[in-house]
Amino acid sequence: MPLESPSDLVLGADLQRRLDALFVNAPLRDYSIRPRVNDFTLPVLGMGYIATYAAHRGMNVGVLDAEAHGLGLDHTARIINDLAPRWVGFNLLAPTYEISARLAAALHPEIKLLLGGHQAKAMPAEILTDPRMACCEALVIGEAETRVVELLEDHRNRAELPGVMWLDPVLKTPVTGGRPSSGGYLAPPINQLPFVDRRFLTQDPHFDAGRWEANMVGARGCPYDCSFCGAAVSANPDITVRIREPDNILAEMDELRRCGVSAFRFVDDLFLGAKRVINTMMTAFTAERVGDWAAWDATGRINVLNRASDDMLDTLAANGLREVALGVESGSERVLQLIDKRIDPEMTHSVVRRLTERGINVKGYFILGFPTETEAEIDQTVRLVHDLWAIADDQPGSFRASAFEYRPYPGTPDWTRLMATGRYTVDQLLNYTAVDLTSSGAEAAMRERDEFNFSVNLQLSEAPIDYVRRNLVSLSREQYERKVAA
Ligand code: B12
Ligand code: SF4
DSSP states (O other): OOOOOOOEESSSOOOTTSSSSEEEOSSSTTTTTSOOSSSOOEEEEEEEHHHHHHHHHHHHHEEETTTTTOOOOHHHHHHHHHOSSEEEEEEEOGGGGHHHHHHHHHOOOEEEEESSHHHHHHHHHHHTOOOOOGGEEEEOSSOHHHHHHHHHHHHGGGGGGGGGGEOOOOTTEEEEOOOOOOOHHHHHHOOSSSSOOOSTTTOSSSSETEEEEEEEEEEEEEEEEOOOTTOOOGOOOTTOEEOOOOHHHHHHHHHTTTTEEEEEEEEETBBBBSHHHHHHHOOOOOTTTGGGTOEEEEOOOHHHHHHHHHHHHHHHHHHEEEEEEEEEOOOOOOOOTTOOOOOOOOHHHHHHHHHTTTTOOEEEEEEETTTTTOOHHHHHHHHHHHHHHHHHTTTOOOOEEEEEOOOTTSSSSSHHHHTTTTOOOOHTTTEEOOOOTTTTTTTHHHTGGGHHHHEEEOOOOOSSSHHHHHHHHHHHHHHHHHHHHH
16 A cells, blocks of 8 residues: 655655655556556666755755555645645656656646656657646756756746757747757766765665665666667767766765665666776776675676676676676567667577676566567567576576567657658557556566556557567566576
8 A cells, every 4th residue: 555644755855844846756557546566666766866966955855756656646646736846847758758747737837847858858849738738847858967956946047058948938839948058967977966865765775685775877878779769879869978987886885885785786778888888897896896795786788798708707797796687679680680789699698608607697678579570570589588598597697588568669760660651640659558467466477567568559560469468478477487486
């Protein structure tokens, strides 16, 4: 049951005083209709960073993670209206846009609306002209820490800030701010930002498998262009790819260590995604003997790890690398080329073998139902998952598969391709709908990732949707049985 009291739900703020801003992560669906069946989700680090920066500038701000708390729509709106902050900020992702817009429409009109996140970047004009967003004073494209603080201090300066948009009150057309040489706002100095204040985060640090674990961001932006991905470089022209200095990362890890944290998860795309980053980080980790006290997980790129020497993989293991999450995506070479993944199944076999034989666990992400994908190509993906399980079965490290149904995201190369076919409308491609594969919560095997089971319910692949879902369910069940058996 969700907790009722705002003081349990709104984190980091002094609720005795009026809030300058409340940052709200909308739920993926209205949990008053079908309750959330999971009790853990990763924290909203982006909003945590903004709130931390604003608090350092003396503002009274809080974060309400309605997804993590499994809140219903009315409940979320009631909390916001009761607190009546000066501003409310939403992190808009494509699948949470609709629910965020419904929330926005239910708020008192005197609360100023601040919008950001991937969907705000992909479709700003459509959002600003959505009547439910009529209270929007500022839509911020991209990394928002420094611009949000300026806006909270005095939103009339929005015309000076680059990548800040609003609706002209007379002409009803979108306007973009920004004076010359104000580009620095788009790429906040990541080594000077205060470490994210975990008072703003739900379940972070959290206790798991005998350790306190915290999530971290080591880099911003991704240089790759995988055609389905919202983080792809072509979908994020505003972003300058940056990696935090090793000393800065180690200082944050050390601060957390003093609070008892000894496990870390790097959520960003680049930590093990570029050779230069791996080399620099591991030199620093080795010098500080991180492997003596910490275990950490990170995302990685198969093509990059494939080029890493055996010595480097040994160094990663010695430095505490516990699990690498890899975008394997497909077992079909044609699909891998189509999505510009720059890997092939042979490379994946080799990387999974070389990591697991060193005791490093691997989590593989797979997508079923890519546009144009055939049943035979889906079968190749299913076979690849089985091959990777078999490879790891004999090794000290394990392999686990996490499979998703394909869905399109605005701004990505796939979105452009799908729209160019002339077969779909924007509304159809945005019609993300929750799909219950858990038999109303009864099937344990499907519960773990229930909130990620949503679909636009269009057959975008050559294979029927039912074929995609049957394979998704059988892979998920098998993975679950392996976990239970282990
Ligand atoms: C960690 C992560 C998660 C975590 C945490 C989610 C969260 N809300 O922060 C979990 C696992 C819970 C998650 C869930 C989902 N995620 Co996710 N996630 C990521 C990931 C890998 C990193 C995000 C991150 O922490 N970045 C680091 C921080 C510093 O950056 P940031 O979050 O972008 O925040 C900055 C700006 O966006 C902006 N900003 C953020 N919030 C706000 C709010 C306001 C008011 C303003 C003005 C600005 C602003 O300022 C921040 C600081 O600079 C990204 C990939 C990526 N590279 O972005 C995908 C990504 C953001 N997720 C995505 C999606 C679709 C989802 C889901 C809808 C389901 C899914 N995976 O398919 C759910 C949504 C649930 C929810 N409501 O939270 C997509 C978004 C695509 C799109 N176009 O919408 C991405 C890009 C990955 C992808 N599949 O392509 N996700
Ligand atoms: S899938 Fe990973 S590597 Fe590809 S663009 Fe997205 S974040 Fe970058």
